[in-house]
Amino acid sequence: MYDELRQAVRALARARLVLAASVACLSCAVGAATAIFTIVDGVILRPLPFAHGARLLAIWGVSPGRDTVKRGFSWPDVQDIAGATRSLDGVAALANAPGGMTLTGSGEAVQLPVRIVSGNFFEVLGVAATVGRTLTNADDLPASTPVVTLSDALWRQRFGADPGIVGQALTLDGRPFRVTGVAPRGFAYPPDARMWTTVAHGAPEVVNDRNVGWLEIVGRLSPGVTTELARSDLAPTLADLTRRYHPARGDEELSVVPLQRELVGDTRPAIWALFAAVLVLLAIACANVGGLLLLRGAARARDLAVRLALGATPRHLVRQALAESLVLLVASGAGGALLAAGLVAAVRQFGGNAIPRIDEVAIDGRVLTFGLSVICAATAVCALIPAWRSSAGDPGGALHGGGRGVSANRTAPRRILVVSEVALSAALMVAAGLVGQTFVNLRTVDVGFDADRVLAFDVPQPPSRYPTANESLQFSDRLLPRLIALPGVQRAASVLLRPLWGVAGMDWPVVVEGQAPVDAARNPLTNLEAVSPGYFATLGIPILDGRDLSPDDRAGRPAVAVVGRRLARRFWPDGRAIGRRLQFPLPGSAYNRQWFSVVGVVGDAKYRGLRGDRLDLYISAAQCPYAAHQFVARSAARPDALIGSIRAEVHAIDPDLAVDDVVVLRDAIEREVATPRLVAIVFVAFATTATALAALGLGTLMAWEVGQRTREIGIRIALGATSGNVVRMVMGEGGLLVGLGLLTGVAGAALATTFLSAILFGIAPHDPRTLIVATLVTAAVGLLSVYVPARRTSRVEPLTALRQE
Numbered sequence: 001m002y003d004e005l006r007q008a009v010r011a012l013a014r015a016r017l018v019l020a021a022s023v024a025c026l027s028c029a030v031g032a033a034t035a036i037f038t039i040v041d042g043v044i045l046r047p048l049p050f051a052h053g054a055r056l057l058a059i060w061g062v063s064p065g066r067d068t069v070k071r072g073f074s075w076p077d078v079q080d081i082a083g084a085t086r087s088l089d090g091v092a093a094l095a096n097a098p099g100g101m102t103l104t105g106s107g108e109a110v111q112l113p114v115r116i117v118s119g120n121f122f123e124v125l126g127v128a129a130t131v132g133r134t135l136t137n138a139d140d141l142p143a144s145t146p147v148v149t150l151s152d153a154l155w156r157q158r159f160g161a162d163p164g165i166v167g168q169a170l171t172l173d174g175r176p177f178r179v180t181g182v183a184p185r186g187f188a189y190p191p192d193a194r195m196w197t198t199v200a201h202g203a204p205e206v207v208n209d210r211n212v213g214w215l216e217i218v219g220r221l222s223p224g225v226t227t228e229l230a231r232s233d234l235a236p237t238l239a240d241l242t243r244r245y246h247p248a249r250g251d252e253e254l255s256v257v258p259l260q261r262e263l264v265g266d267t268r269p270a271i272w273a274l275f276a277a278v279l280v281l282l283a284i285a286c287a288n289v290g291g292l293l294l295l296r297g298a299a300r301a302r303d304l305a306v307r308l309a310l311g312a313t314p315r316h317l318v319r320q321a322l323a324e325s326l327v328l329l330v331a332s333g334a335g336g337a338l339l340a341a342g343l344v345a346a347v348r349q350f351g352g353n354a355i356p357r358i359d360e361v362a363i364d365g366r367v368l369t370f371g372l373s374v375i376c377a378a379t380a381v382c383a384l385i386p387a388w389r390s391s392a393g394d395p396g397g398a399l400h401g402g403g404r405g406v407s408a409n410r411t412a413p414r415r416i417l418v419v420s421e422v423a424l425s426a427a428l429m430v431a432a433g434l435v436g437q438t439f440v441n442l443r444t445v446d447v448g449f450d451a452d453r454v455l456a457f458d459v460p461q462p463p464s465r466y467p468t469a470n471e472s473l474q475f476s477d478r479l480l481p482r483l484i485a486l487p488g489v490q491r492a493a494s495v496l497l498r499p500l501w502g503v504a505g506m507d508w509p510v511v512v513e514g515q516a517p518v519d520a521a522r523n524p525l526t527n528l529e530a531v532s533p534g535y536f537a538t539l540g541i542p543i544l545d546g547r548d549l550s551p552d553d554r555a556g557r558p559a560v561a562v563v564g565r566r567l568a569r570r571f572w573p574d575g576r577a578i579g580r581r582l583q584f585p586l587p588g589s590a591y592n593r594q595w596f597s598v599v600g601v602v603g604d605a606k607y608r609g610l611r612g613d614r615l616d617l618y619i620s621a622a623q624c625p626y627a628a629h630q631f632v633a634r635s636a637a638r639p640d641a642l643i644g645s646i647r648a649e650v651h652a653i654d655p656d657l658a659v660d661d662v663v664v665l666r667d668a669i670e671r672e673v674a675t676p677r678l679v680a681i682v683f684v685a686f687a688t689t690a691t692a693l694a695a696l697g698l699g700t701l702m703a704w705e706v707g708q709r710t711r712e713i714g715i716r717i718a719l720g721a722t723s724g725n726v727v728r729m730v731m732g733e734g735g736l737l738v739g740l741g742l743l744t745g746v747a748g749a750a751l752a753t754t755f756l757s758a759i760l761f762g763i764a765p766h767d768p769r770t771l772i773v774a775t776l777v778t779a780a781v782g783l784l785s786v787y788v789p790a791r792r793t794s795r796v797e798p799l800t801a802l803r804q805e
Helices: 002-014 016-045 075-084 121-125 152-159 227-245 259-264 267-299 301-309 314-350 365-391 395-401 408-443 469-485 535-539 565-571 639-653 665-672 674-708 710-718 723-759 768-794 798-803
Strands: 056-062 088-095 099-104 110-117 147-150 169-172 175-182 195-198 215-221 253-258 454-458 489-495 526-531 543-546 560-564 581-583 595-602 615-620 630-635 660-664
Touching (some): 016 365, 016 674, 056 227, 075 215, 253 259, 267 674, 267 723, 408 674, 408 723, 454 639, 454 665, 469 489, 489 535, 639 660, 665 674, 674 768, 723 768
Parallel strands (some): 526 615
Antiparallel strands (some): 088 215
C-alpha cells in the first residue's frame, strides 16, 4: 500500500488544480456539516445533563379552541396532580416566568435572578449539590426556615467560591434566607436562574390561591411509561380540577412534551432545517468533486488503458484510487476540522441569544466520529466511482479514441452529476429565499409602538416592604416625576409587563356585557396590562378613539379600560366600543368581577413576540391589584446614557431597591429576530455556495467537452459556421442540463419546503414569487457558466483546430 500512496501523492501533485479544488470543496462542505451537526447534537440530540433527563416531561394546560397560550397551574393544583398520578414517579413545579430577589446588606442593592421551585425540584431532576445540599420537601413547609440554593456561577462570581457560604444568611427582599448549598457546575435550569428557593417562601402571597396559575409542572416518567400514557393518565385529573375549581376556563387539555424539547422550543425546527440544508450542500460538493475526478479520469484514460493492456488488473486501479482517496481524506479532514471548530466558536460568540443550550455545544468524540464518517463517505464516493468506471472501460477504445469526440456514454455520468448539482442548488436557493423573506417579514413587522430611544427597566419591590399594589403605586408616583425631570427624558410611565418582556404574561378571560355564558366561555384570552397615565404617549401607541387613562382613574373611582383595536373589532364590530362594558376577574381587588367601561381604543402592540397577535386590554395601575413596577422612558438622545441617572433617582427614594432588566426596546426587537436572522444568513450562505459549486461543475464539464470537440468545431467553422452558431450550439447543450436541473430542483423544492412551514412567517412554503426568483437566479448563474467556455471556443482558429490530435 505504501507504493500506492507514493504514486497517489505524485499523481495528485501533478494535478494540483484538481487537488486544490477537491480539497477546498470537501473541506468547506465537511466543515460546515460537522459544525451544524455539533449544534444539532449539543442542542437537540444530547440528553439533558440531569440524571433523569431522558424521563422528564414539561406539563402545561392548554385551551386549543380558545387560545394558543400555555396555562400554568396553582400550587394546590400541582399537589392534587402529584397525588393522583400513577404514571409519574416524581412531580416538581417551577414558576413559569423568571423572577428575582434583591440582595442587600453586602454593598449596593443588586437584583439576582431567582426561580421559585418546589422543594423536590432537584430530586426529581436527579441533581445533587457539589457543596452542601439542595432544596428538599421539608423546605417547602410554611413553618420552615427560608432557604436558597446557589448556582455554581453565582457562588464563584459573587461569593468567591467560598464553601463557608453554606449555612450563612443572605438578605433577599428584606428577609433572611439561609444558603443550603451550591448546584453542580454547568447546571442552569431554567437557563436564567442563579438561585432557587421554595414555593412556600418565594411566593407566600399566592401559595394557597387556586386562581393564580403560575407554575409549570416537571414530571418524571415511571420506568416503562410513555409520554402518551402519561397524558392519558393525567387528563381525568385535570378535567376534574377544571370542573371543580376553574369552570370559567372551559374545556382544557394537557400539553405534555419532553423537557428537552421544550427547552429548545421554536429553535428546534430551525436547527433541523439548517442540518438538512448543510447535507444538501455536502451532496453538491461530493457531486462536484466526483465530476472533477471523472474529468481527470477521462484525461488519464489512455494512461489507465496502457496499464490495463500491460497486465494491470482492475483491483490495482481500485487500490490506487483508495490511496488517492486517503490523501484527499487527510487533507480535507484537516481543513474541515479547522473550519468546523472556527464555525462553532463563531456561533457560540455571535449566536448565543438565538440558540438555547449553546453553551453546552462542543466538538467531542461523537462529533469527530460523525465528521470522520462524512469525510470517509465523501472521499470514497468521489474517488472510487471514477476509478471503478475507468477500470470497467474498454482499453482498446481508450487507446484508439484519440480524443476526437465525446460519446454520450462517456459523458453521461458527468452530466447526471451536473444536473444533480443544479437541482440541489435550485432547491436550496428556494429554501434560502423563503427563510430570507421570513427574516425580512419579521424585521419589518409593525410592533405597534415606537421603539427608538425608549429605555425599559424594572424596579422589583420586596413584598415584605411593599406588600400591596398600593405601596408600589406610591413608589411609582414618586419616581415618575423624578424621571421626567431628568435631562433628556421626554416622557416616562409605568407598566405591568413591558412589550417583548417574555412569552408569559397576564392572560385574562373577559366577559362582554350582553354575552351568554356559553359564548363568554369561548372568548379568547386577553393580554391584561396595567399602566400609568401617559403610557401610550411614551411608547407612541396611537389613541384611535376616546381618551387616554388619566390621573383621575384611581381607586374608588369608576372602573375604566382602554382596549386595543383588535379587541374592539372582535367584540364590537359595529365600531362603537366607547362606553361599552366588559368584566373580568381581579382577585383581591374591589374591582373583581366589576364592569369596566371602555373609554379609549388604541393601536395594537406586540407584547409576547413578533409572530402572534393578541387582544390587548389596559386598565389603570391605580385600579389594579398587581404592582406595575416596570418603567419605560423616552429619551431625546441615547437612552442607555440614562441608566446611571435612573439608578440614582431610584436609590434616592429607596436605597435598598435595585434597577433590573434594563433594555432599549429597539434591542428587544432585535433579540426577537436573532434566530430568524441566523437561519437566513446560514441558508443564504449555503445557497450561494451551492450555486457557485454547481456553476463550477457545469462550467468545468462544458469546458472539457468543447475541448474534446475542438477538431469538430474547427471543421464546422472552416465549413462556414459563425461564432454565433458555435455559441448557440454549446449554450443549447448546456442550457438543456440547466433546464433539467431546474425542473428537478423546483419540483423537489415544492415538496421539501413544506417542512419549513414551522419556521416561516408571512410567506407560504410554495410562494410563487420565491420559486420564480430562485429559478431565475440559478438559471442565470448556470447559463453564465456555460457561456464562458462557449464564447472561448467560438474564437478557435480553424487551422489550429484541424491540426489538433
